[in-house]
Amino acid sequence: MFKTLLKQIGDYKRDAVLTPIFVILEVIMEVIIPVMMAAIIDYGLTGQSLKTVCLIGAAMIVMAGMALFFGVESGRTASSASSGFAMNLRQAMYERIQTFSFSNIDKFSTAGLVTRMTTDVMNVQQAFQMSIRICVRAPIMLVSAMVMTFLIHPRFALIFLIVIICLAVVLALISSKANPTLRKVFHEYDELNAKVQENVNGMRVVKSFVREDYETRRFETESEKIRSLFVSAEKLLALNSPVMQFSMYSCILLISWMGAKMIIAGSLTEGQLMSMFTYVINILISLMMVSMTFVMLIMSRASGERISEVLTEEPDLFNVPHAIKEVADGSVDFEQVGFAYPSNPGKEIISDLNIHIRPGETIGVLGGTGSAKSSFAALIPRLYDVTRGEVRVGGVPVKDYDMASLRDNVAMVLQKNVLFSGTIKENLRWGKENATDEDIINACRLAQADEFIRDFPAGYDTHIERGGANVSGGQKQRLCIARALLKKPKILILDDSTSAVDTKTDALIRKAFREEIPDTTKIIIAQRISSIQDADRIIVFDNGRMESVGTHEELLDGSPIYREVYESQTKEGSNDEGRE
Template structure:
């Protein structure tokens, strides 16, 4: 884990190295000051020499000023290094997530990834900053002060050694008990974030069903669970403070008692005892800082492990070296294809699927919920790999393509249409980055989106709210279709992407496809037979198998399932018309 995280220091390595250097110099100055103070008492005051007092005093001021400057510089470089480290961590995770396949993303929830890039990175950033300052300062100060006390009198060093061993044992016990609880805390944070995300996205549904109190109750339950876990962990971590206080005051009492006896016996001077108290404070403050850092490191360890999980995750799908960059045509071939999702490898959702689709052909896909229509479509641009069998596009196995080139020639309009914050033009140019205004307008006319766009005061420069919340479902679908058309793909996949569009607009979109992009292979997945009845072929899926294939008229005569769906939808349409 530590190697994975520390690789992300990158260009901020210089500041990360300078920080401990400045800290060491600061500690050296602070260790020298008590020696000078002892010299003032034992030589300057004892000899009643004002010259010695002034000279040593000026040296003390110089050492204090240097200590101050080194401290300021260590704070500056530590802040720079930790902030840069956090930025690199977020960037590395974001770049890694962009390489993930759908199966990789399925392993991490959306809320979990957000938590890792925010809360977890902040925890690691704080721990890193404390590590390069306090975790360096405290041990060096501890060792330096121990050496100085040993030089003054070895007995004092023995006291500190016993205290440090006892403290180390207590801290190790606290760590072993608290870390598992803190890991559970961050897992619950993921659940809480998922709850908030789901609730915000579905706010209209919550309000329309008057479920605000119910959702508030669920949120309170999750929050209470996190509070309980935090309290449990904090109870353990809180033991740290009283143990430290007990150790500190025990040391002070023992040194006062032993020092008084030594002064009477003549084996210790008053100046040495005064410097000893300073070193005692330094040692105990160092122990206190180690304790505070220890608590932070325990909390950040769980966060670091979660970040390392993302950085260490290897994409399941990758382009082969020197992959094919040109897709010859829009033909699609499935040869005895079986497919199971990585999350459930024992259950195939597609079974022995064999399909041959010619370039420019329009294929309708019909089937009930869970019949693997979308899974079939996802294998074409290689969003997943087939478990067995072979998928070919343009006569070439999809695994032999450069993935970016393959996906650039396959445009998909998914069931869940997504628009991003920005103007309509900016969203549409996802399909073609350098698309001209004329190309954008033409694509929108084909998708029957131009008319409603022009009704907006700002037209194509209208800003979309996050997720396209300021347009209707049908308008969002048409914008997504236009975005896909701008790619000028060899294969166009519409996955139930006209479900929110009225039948007249649906018919106009289909006619535009026939007339304007005849050479593009079109895969239309739909629930309404009216959306696919004029397709060259219609494939009927059921439980991951292709039950029947043919034209609309052929299936009416040969496929009972298709005929039943057609008659039920026709009857429903007739009832609607009679009701009018």
């Protein structure tokens, strides 16, 4: 984990290295000052030499000024290094996530990834800053002060050595108990963020069903879980403070008692005892700093492990050497294809699928919920890899293509249409970054979106709110279709992408496809038979298998599933007309 995280320091290594150097110099200055203070007492005041007092005092002022300078510089470089480290961590995680396949993303929830890139990174940033500054300062100050106390009198060093060993044992016990609880806390944070995200995205549904109280109770339950876990962890971590306090006061009492006896016996001077108390304070403050850092490191360890999980996650899909970058045509072949999701490899979603789709052909896909229609479509642009068998596009196995080139030639409009905050033009240019205004307008005409866009006061410069909240479901679908068309793909897949569009507009979209992009292979997944009945062929899926394939007329005669769906939809349409 530590090696994975430290790789992300990058360009901020200089500041990360300078910080400990400045800290060491600061500590050296601070360790020398008590020696000078003892000299002032023993030689200046006791000897009544004003010159000695002034000379040593001036040297102390210089040492204090240098300690201040090094302290300020260490703070500046530590802040720069930790902030840059956090930025690199976020950037590395974000870039890593972009390489993930759908199966990789399935391992991490959306809310979990957001928590890792925000809360977890912040925890690691704070721990890193403390590590390169306090974790360097405290041990060095501790060792330096211990050496000075040993030089003054070995008995004093023995006291601190015993205290440090006892503290190390107690802190190790606290760590072993607290870390598992803190990992649970961050898991619950993921759950809490997921509930907030779900609630905010579905706010209209929540209010329409008057479920505000129910959602509030769900949030309170999750918050209570986090509070309870934090209390459990904090109870353990809280033991740190009384143990430190007990150690501090025990040291002060023992040194006071031993020092007084030594002064009376003549084996210790007043100046040495005074410097000893300064070193005592330095040692105990160092122990306190180590203790505080220790608590922070315990909390950040769980965060570091979660970040490392993302950074070390290997993408399931990758390009083969010398991957093909040109797609010859829009033909699609499935040969004995079987597919199971990586999360449940023992259960095949698609079994023994064989189909050949010719370039420019329009294929309709019909089937009940969970019949593997969307999974079938996801295999064509290689969003997932098949478990067995082979999928070919343009006569070439999809695994042999460069994935970016393949997906540039296979435009897919998913069930869940997503628009991003920005203007309509900016959203559409996701399909083609350098698309001209003429290209955009032409694609929108094909998708039957041009008319409603021009009705907006700002036209194509209309701002789309996050998630497309300010356009209707049908408008959102048409914009997503236009965005896909801008790619000028060899294969166009519409995964139930006209469900929110009225039948007249749906027919106009299909007519435009036939007339304007006849060479593009079109795969239309739909629940409405009217959306696919004029397709060249229709595939009927049932429980992951191709139940039948043929034209509309052929399926009415030969497919019980297709005929049943057709009759039920025709009957519903007739009833609706009768009611009107």
